[in-house]
Amino acid sequence: MKQLRRIVLYAGLSIAAITFIYPFLWMASSTFKPPVEVGSLALIPHDFTLDNYRTMWARAPFGRALVNSTFVATTITLAVLVFGSMTAYAMARLNFRGRPALNAATIAVLMVPGQLTLIPLYTLIVQLGWVDTYAALIVPYLFNATAILMLRQFFLQIPQSLIDSARMDGMSEPRILFTIFWPLSKPVLSIVAIFTFMGAWNEVLWPLLVVREQNLMTLPQLLTVFALGGGAGSVGVSLASAMVLVVPVVVAYAFLQRNFIESMAGSGIKG
Amino acid sequence: MRAEQKTASLMAGPYAAFLLVFAVYPIAFALVLVFLQWDLVTAPTFAGADNIRLLVHDGRFWRAVVNTFVFLSIHVPLQIVTALALALTLNRQLVGRSFWRAAFFLPVVISGAVVAILWSQLYATDVGLINRLLLKIGVSPVPWLTDPRTAMPAIAVMVTWKNVGFYVIIYLAGLQYIPRSCQEAIEIEGASAWQRFRYLTLPSLLPQTILVVTLSTINGFQLFIEPYVMTGGGPLRRTYSVVLYLYNNAFAYQKMGYAATIGVALALIIGIVVLAQRRLIGKAEAL
Amino acid sequence: MPSVTFEHVTKRFGDATVIEDFDLQVADGELLVLVGGSGSGKSTILRMLAGLETVTSGRIRIDDRDVTDLAPRDRDVAMVFQDYGLYPHMTVRDNLSLGLRLRKIPRHEIERRVTWAASMLGLEPLLDRKPKALSGGQRQRVAMGRAMVREPKVFLFDEPLSNLDAGLRAQMRIEIGSLQDRLKTTTVYVTHDQVEAMTLGDRIVVLADGRIQQIGRPIELYRTPVNRFVAGFIGTPAMNFIEGTLVADGGRMFFSAEAARLKMRAGTAESSEPITLGIRPEDLRMDFIPQQPTHGSADFDTLTGRVVLVERLGGTSHVHFQVGPHRLMASVASDSLPEVGHDITAHVPAARVHLFGGDGRAIGRTAEIV
Ligand SMILES: Nc1ncnc2c1ncn2[C@@H]1O[C@H](COP(=O)(O)OP(=O)(O)OP(=O)(O)O)[C@@H](O)[C@H]1O
Ligand SMILES: [Mg+2]
Numbered sequence: 001m002k003q004l005r006r007i008v009l010y011a012g013l014s015i016a017a018i019t020f021i022y023p024f025l026w027m028a029s030s031t032f033k034p035p036v037e038v039g040s041l042a043l044i045p046h047d048f049t050l051d052n053y054r055t056m057w058a059r060a061p062f063g064r065a066l067v068n069s070t071f072v073a074t075t076i077t078l079a080v081l082v083f084g085s086m087t088a089y090a091m092a093r094l095n096f097r098g099r100p101a102l103n104a105a106t107i108a109v110l111m112v113p114g115q116l117t118l119i120p121l122y123t124l125i126v127q128l129g130w131v132d133t134y135a136a137l138i139v140p141y142l143f144n145a146t147a148i149l150m151l152r153q154f155f156l157q158i159p160q161s162l163i164d165s166a167r168m169d170g171m172s173e174p175r176i177l178f179t180i181f182w183p184l185s186k187p188v189l190s191i192v193a194i195f196t197f198m199g200a201w202n203e204v205l206w207p208l209l210v211v212r213e214q215n216l217m218t219l220p221q222l223l224t225v226f227a228l229g230g231g232a233g234s235v236g237v238s239l240a241s242a243m244v245l246v247v248p249v250v251v252a253y254a255f256l257q258r259n260f261i262e263s264m265a266g267s268g269i270k271g
Numbered sequence: 272m273r274a275e276q277k278t279a280s281l282m283a284g285p286y287a288a289f290l291l292v293f294a295v296y297p298i299a300f301a302l303v304l305v306f307l308q309w310d311l312v313t314a315p316t317f318a319g320a321d322n323i324r325l326l327v328h329d330g331r332f333w334r335a336v337v338n339t340f341v342f343l344s345i346h347v348p349l350q351i352v353t354a355l356a357l358a359l360t361l362n363r364q365l366v367g368r369s370f371w372r373a374a375f376f377l378p379v380v381i382s383g384a385v386v387a388i389l390w391s392q393l394y395a396t397d398v399g400l401i402n403r404l405l406l407k408i409g410v411s412p413v414p415w416l417t418d419p420r421t422a423m424p425a426i427a428v429m430v431t432w433k434n435v436g437f438y439v440i441i442y443l444a445g446l447q448y449i450p451r452s453c454q455e456a457i458e459i460e461g462a463s464a465w466q467r468f469r470y471l472t473l474p475s476l477l478p479q480t481i482l483v484v485t486l487s488t489i490n491g492f493q494l495f496i497e498p499y500v501m502t503g504g505g506p507l508r509r510t511y512s513v514v515l516y517l518y519n520n521a522f523a524y525q526k527m528g529y530a531a532t533i534g535v536a537l538a539l540i541i542g543i544v545v546l547a548q549r550r551l552i553g554k555a556e557a558l
Numbered sequence: 559m560p561s562v563t564f565e566h567v568t569k570r571f572g573d574a575t576v577i578e579d580f581d582l583q584v585a586d587g588e589l590l591v592l593v594g595g596s597g598s599g600k601s602t603i604l605r606m607l608a609g610l611e612t613v614t615s616g617r618i619r620i621d622d623r624d625v626t627d628l629a630p631r632d633r634d635v636a637m638v639f640q641d642y643g644l645y646p647h648m649t650v651r652d653n654l655s656l657g658l659r660l661r662k663i664p665r666h667e668i669e670r671r672v673t674w675a676a677s678m679l680g681l682e683p684l685l686d687r688k689p690k691a692l693s694g695g696q697r698q699r700v701a702m703g704r705a706m707v708r709e710p711k712v713f714l715f716d717e718p719l720s721n722l723d724a725g726l727r728a729q730m731r732i733e734i735g736s737l738q739d740r741l742k743t744t745t746v747y748v749t750h751d752q753v754e755a756m757t758l759g760d761r762i763v764v765l766a767d768g769r770i771q772q773i774g775r776p777i778e779l780y781r782t783p784v785n786r787f788v789a790g791f792i793g794t795p796a797m798n799f800i801e802g803t804l805v806a807d808g809g810r811m812f813f814s815a816e817a818a819r820l821k822m823r824a825g826t827a828e829s830s831e832p833i834t835l836g837i838r839p840e841d842l843r844m845d846f847i848p849q850q851p852t853h854g855s856a857d858f859d860t861l862t863g864r865v866v867l868v869e870r871l872g873g874t875s876h877v878h879f880q881v882g883p884h885r886l887m888a889s890v891a892s893d894s895l896p897e898v899g900h901d902i903t904a905h906v907p908a909a910r911v912h913l914f915g916g917d918g919r920a921i922g923r924t925a926e927i928v
Contacts, residue, residue, distance in 0.1 A: 013360060017374040020432070024377065026400065027389050039398035087286040096279035102287055109294045113489070115514060116538040119521055119531040120297035120304060126311050143289045161643030164610050165704075169657035170631030173278045183647040202382035204496050205514070209522060220384040224500055227388050235392055242385045253380050257373045260380055261440055273612075274629065 024246070031240040038235045052236035056226075059237075062244050064215055065222040069245075072137045072218055073200035079142045080196045081189060087143065088151035089177045093163060106145045122209050136210040137218065141200060147192045154188040155181060190259050198260075201249065219245045304531035311525055322532040332533060335513045336540065338423060342512075343491045345427035350487045351480060353435050358442030359472070372443075376436035383433070387500035390429045391416070394501075416502055419509040426497050426510055434490065438483045445479035446472070477556060484548055492541050513537050561586040561744035562607065562712055567616035569602055569768075576602050577768040580616070584712075589738050589745040591755040593791070594765030600748040602768075604714050607746060609633050620711055631661075636705035637714040641721060642697050644689040644704075651685040654703050668707075675703040678737070695726045702734070706741070713738075713745040719754065731757060752794050756780070764788050786918040789836050795876060797836045797912070798886045804829045804913075812858060813913070817882025821858040823908045827921065836912035839889035844877065844896070845903040861886070861904045865896045879904070 030038050031052050033045040040046075056062060091102060121140060130136040158181060166176045182189065207221040217225065223245055227238045253260055305322055309315035326332055361371055378386060393400045394415040402412040415425040449472065457471050494512040498504050504511035513533065521530035562584040569577040577599045584590045592600045605611040607618060609630035617626045625633045636657075644653050651672060658668045676682045679699040689697055698718060705713055718734070719727045735758050738745055749755055755762050756776045764771040764779065764787070771791075772784045783789035789797050802815025804826070811826040812819055813835050820835070845860075863881035875892045878885065879902060888904055896902050915921045 009360070009363075010366075013365075013371055016357065017371060020374050020377055020436075023389055023393060023400075024381075027392075030392075039403070041400060041403060083285060086282045090279045090283035094275055094279040094282070096276050096283065098283075098287065099279075102283060102290075105290055105295070109290065112294075112298060113492070113538045113541050115493070115517065115534045115541075116301050117294070117297035117534070118517070119527055119534050120300040121293065122521060123300070123304070123309070123311065123527055124292075124297065140293050143286050143293075145294075148286070159641055159643065161639040161641050162645065164605075164608075164637070164639060165643035165645070167610060167630045168608060168635070168637050170660040173282065180645060198380060202384075204382070204384050205518065208518070220382045223382075223388070224384045224496065228500060235398075238388060239392070242388050245382055245385055249380055249382075250377075253373075253377070257376075258369070261372065261376050261436075 024250075027239050027246075028243065030236055031243055033236060035234050035236055052234070052240040055233070055237045056240045056244075059233075060222055060226045060241070061214055061217075062219070062222065062241060065217050065219045066244060068134075068137075068216060069201060069219040072134065073197050075138050076141045076200040077193055077197045079138075080144045080147050081193060083143055084147045084192065085151050085155075085177060085182070085185070085189070086174065088148045088155055089173070089181060091148070092152045092155035093158075094173065106148060109145045110149070118205075118209075125210050131210055132213040132216055134216070137207060137216075140206075144192075144196060147196060150188055150192060151185070154185055158184060191262065194256065194259055198249075301531050301535055304528050305535055307528040309527040311527055315528070318528055322529050325529065326532050326536060331508065331511070332513070332516060332536075334508050335511045335516045338509060338511055339492060339494065339513055341423050342427050342430075342494060343488060345424050346431055346491055347484055347487050349427070349431045350435065350438060351483055353431060354438035354442055354483060355476070355480075357435065358439045358446060359468075361439065362443060362446045372436075372439070375439055378433045379436045381433075383496045384500060386429065386433050387497045391501050394425055394429075417506055419507040422502055422506055422510045426494075426501065430490075430494070430497060434487065438487070441479050441482060442476060445476045449475045474556075477552070481549065481552055484552065485545055488544060488548065489541060492537060492544075560584060561588070561621060562746065563617075563619040563622075564603075564607075565617045565619070567603075567606065567618060568614050569599075569606060569611070570614045575768065577606075580768070580770065582763065582770070582773070584744055584746060585760075586744055587742040588760045589747060589758055591759035591762045592746065592748045592765060593750060593752070593755045593762060594771075595791075596750065598765040599768040600750075600765055601716055603765075604637070604716050604746060604748050607712070608635055608637050608714055610637075634710050635712040635714055636708040636710040637716065638701045638705050638718045640717040642689075642701040644697060644700055646689055649686050649688055650681060650692070650700050650703075653689070653700055654685075654707050657704065657708055671707040671709065672703075675706040678706070679703050694722050695730060698722060698730055702737070706737075711744065713743050715745065715747040715749075717749055717751075718747075719749070720751070727751075727754075734758065752792065756792075762792075764791055766791075782920070783912065784920050786834055786836070786914040786920075789912055789914070789920070793838055795839045795887060795889060797838050798842075798884075800835045800881075800884050800886075802833055802835060803831075804833050813911075815882075815884070818861055818884065819858055820861070820906055820911070821908060822911065822913075826913070829915065829921065831916040833916075833921075834914040834918075836914060837886075837906055837910060839876065839887045841907060841910040842886070842888035842890075843905040843907070844888055844890055845905070859906055859908060861906060863902060863904065865898050865900050865902055868895055868898060870895070877902070 025043055026041070029043045029045055032048050032050070033040075034047050034049050034051065037046055090096065091099060091106075125131060125136045125140075128135075130139070162180055163176060166180050171179070202220055203218070204220040204224060207218050208224070211217055211221065214222065214225075223241050226241055306318055306320070307315040308318040308321070357375055361368060361375075365371060392398075396402060396412055396414045396417060399412075399415070401415070406412065413421060416422050453471060453475075454467075457467055462470065493514055495514040495518065498510040498512050498515050499518075502510045504515055514537070517530050517533040517537070520526045520533060560583040562582070564580050564582040567577060567580040568575065580603065582590075592603060594600050602611060606613050609625070609628060609632075613626055617624055619625065620633060620635070645656070648656065654672045654675060655668050658671065663671075672685075673682075676685060679702060681696070681699055681703055684692060684696060684700070689700065692700065698721075701718065715734075719730050722730060731754055734747075738758075747754075747758060759776055761773060762776055762779055763773050766787050772779060772788045776792075779788060779792045783792060786799070790799070800813075800815050800818060802813055802818065804822070805812050805814050806828055810824070811822040811828065813822055813833065815835070861881045863879035863884075863886065865877060865879045866885075867876075867878040869876040869878070870892060873892060874889050875895055877888045877890055877896060879888070880886075881904075886904070913921050
């Protein structure tokens with residue numbers, strides 16, 4: 001009886017897991033299939049081909065998009081970590097006049113849904129003449145209120161005597177932040193890093209608004225435009241272009257799986 | 272401290288400036304835009320309450336709102352049930368627990384655009400994977416994304432599939448906090464598995480459930496890339512989402528004032544819905 | 559030349575005045591102990607001297623150099639914190655040397671000082687460990703080593719031993735004492751532990767509510783507390799107090815309270831205000847066989863009461879007894895102890911009695927300080 005229940009349990013889990021993994025495997029294998037085969041359920045291509053990738057690469061600047069996405073997501077992540085922790089350090093550990101106001105404003109900003117500010121931000125970018133620039137993709141994301149609050153919360157728990165010791169040892173405040181606080185904050189820093197990078201890497205609505213020039217498009221944007229605009233022409237090509245976006249994430253996910261999951265949970269628990 | 276004040280303003284000042292330009296100003300300007308007509312090319316003109324009046328009578332907007340509620344009425348309950356069921360299963364002693372967890376979490380890290388493109392293929396009427404599977408068990412093909420009755424539910428199921436891993440983690444975290452002593456106490460009372468779930472687990476997970484409801488609702492109101500990629504809002508506008516409508520007004524029709532009005536209205540609706548949900552759950556809890 | 563000088567230093571946090579008009583001079587090579595209750599402002603004073611807290615008004619000097627507006631690093635002071643403040647991600651060696659490296663001290667000199675401090679504190683085998691891998695006492699030593707290698711003008715200690723258990727605390731106390739004897743560095747030491755204050759301090763400053771109550775050598779504070787606060791604060795177990803009045807009778811002064819009448823020393827001034835009499839538990843001598851009606855006794859140097867509690871501490875014991883409404887305690891040798899419920903007689907030597915006026919200030923002893 002007990003044995004039977006175990007079998008049922010694992011069988012159920014396996015079926016569930018297959019529904020989550022199989023579509024991606026099917027997607028991957030389809031990119032290596034000629035058009036006639038794409039509809040098949042089989043995971044091993046009958047006639048292995050790289051044509052889909054060749055077509056995809058030739059029709060749209062995916063290499064360029066990969067570079068753009070990497071550049072944009074990396075810059076944003078670094079900025080959020082560096083500027084965010086400088087801000088959080090000041091908000092957590094230094095006394096200054098505007099501190100309560102800044103705290104309140106940060107929390108208030110998080111309460112406002114992004115849809116409210118989307119259009120005014122877009123008109124701002126247009127007026128600044130930033131349409132079709134990296135600035136439009138990066139500058140509005142240089143600071144992140146959620147990240148700042150998470151970092152601040154963590155920094156509040158670091159003992160005052162560490163700051164005092166460091167000041168007695170002659171360190172400046174930024175130096176205390178980067179040589180004392182950072183090594184102690186690795187968990188929260190990696191959460192913020194993963195969370196920010198993923199958000200920037202997958203973002204599609206904002207680029208769709210502020211970038212029209214193909215050479216500046218990020219991967220998800222180019223992928224969307226490519227798939228919708230019929231540039232792909234066939235399912236295999238369309239899925240092949242999606243692979244460019246998926247593979248780096250899945251590779252990173254395989255290595256950092258635990259961190260990924262915890263970072264998303266961490267962001268959710270803040271809610 | 273003078274020096275401290277100076278250091279602090281150097282460290283926090285850029286953020287304060289950023290907030291002013293990229294948060295405070297847009298919020299204020301959104302409210303101004305509501306009363307403007309502006310195509311971004313010619314100078315904006317004052318439109319009085321035109322945008323608001325238009326919005327109130329705009330069938331397309333309200334269609335999108337109704338669509339969103341259809342989406343939510345499927346997505347939110349389904350999300351809770353699936354996430355809870357998977358979390359309870361994963362909370363047992365399992366061989367390869369982190370593998371299972373990672374499997375369910377995989378779609379969470381994948382871009383929504385990719386998921387939408389992939390599922391367009393899975394849902395395709397003639398060659399779609401799902402219909403092929405159905406065919407094997409003798410069910411005739413369903414035009415998932417082209418039938419007005421099934422299109423939105425299909426998208427809701429897909430979004431649930433994409434996000435469930437995230438909510439599983441939240442529930443799993445919540446399950447850690449149920450004290451051992453409570454579980455042992457209720458077992459000594461002789462409660463059945465269902466009773467244990469009904470009287471201990473479910474009430475203990477209320478904070479997580481509230482979180483799941485709130486987050487999946489907010490997420491539902493942000494629905495954009497899925498209809499944009501999969502259906503373009505059709506068939507018969509049944510998958511048109513509010514954000515898609517907002518995007519089209521700004522991007523395709525160059526109506527900034529109206530697009531901003533939609534944004535403000537959407538923010539209000541989100542606020543009201545989330546508050547109402549919390550009230551309701553609070554009341555249900557009190558019963 | 560004084561090594562450290564506070565001049566009219568006041569510190570406010572918002573509207574709350576924490577330190578008011580604080581004046582103090584610490585002599586060169588002296589170990590000065592700051593004691594006081596929780597929240598009395600000890601740490602604040604130390605942190606102002608370190609430069610970790612600004613001064614609202616007044617000046618602070620170190621060796622005649624005005625350091626009031628200098629950053630901590632420019633003051634030539636080193637501090638040992640209650641929770642040590644060791645950098646958790648650095649080895650002991652790095653913890654010790656960081657301050658020197660930041661000051662661009664030559665490599666070989668850093669090496670010399672670290673070796674010297676490590677050998678003095680017995681840290682050599684621990685140099686490559688991280689703080690997490692050290693015991694409480696070892697961490698404490700590293701914190702002291704970090705201050706020592708700086709070779710500062712002034713050492714600051716903020717309750718350095720309060721995170722240690724009793725045995726270790728006693729041992730470290732002795733080590734700090736002997737270290738200070740050898741180094742002869744001016745030291746300001748904050749504690750709320752009396753024993754530390756009494757045994758380590760060249761002088762003690764007693765603080766209450768951010769004001770100095772008394773400054774003096776430990777024995778002076780013990781023998782001649784200037785007010786009731788200091789009397790109650792210095793000395794363990796704490797002094798007994800009885801409220802009453804002074805009455806003149808036949809040319810002698812008597813202290814009179816309910817169920818108690820005691821003859822005072824010759825020369826005790828007359829006073830009409832309410833008086834508090836203080837007597838240390840160790841100054842009470844006890845008779846277990848109650849003498850007959852003491853109130854009638856011509857000597858008037860005893861109190862009669864009933865034992866309510868006996869705490870046996872080993873060599874000595876604390877006998878709590880009730881005299882009318884007054885609860886008193888005597889510290890006596892444990893050889894022979896009274897039983898609870900029995901009556902006893904306690905001798906109150908007039909020479910050991912402290913008297914405090916209505917404002918709490920000591921009276922009538924000024925002529926007698928030895
Ligand atoms: N940063 C601050 N802001 C506001 N008030 C403070 C601050 N630091 C200290 N205080 C107040 O100043 C007073 C003195 O504090 P301080 O830390 O100097 O006391 P202490 O004598 O060291 O006490 P303890 O023995 O508990 O360490 C306390 O009332 C405290 O609440
Ligand atoms: Mg203190």
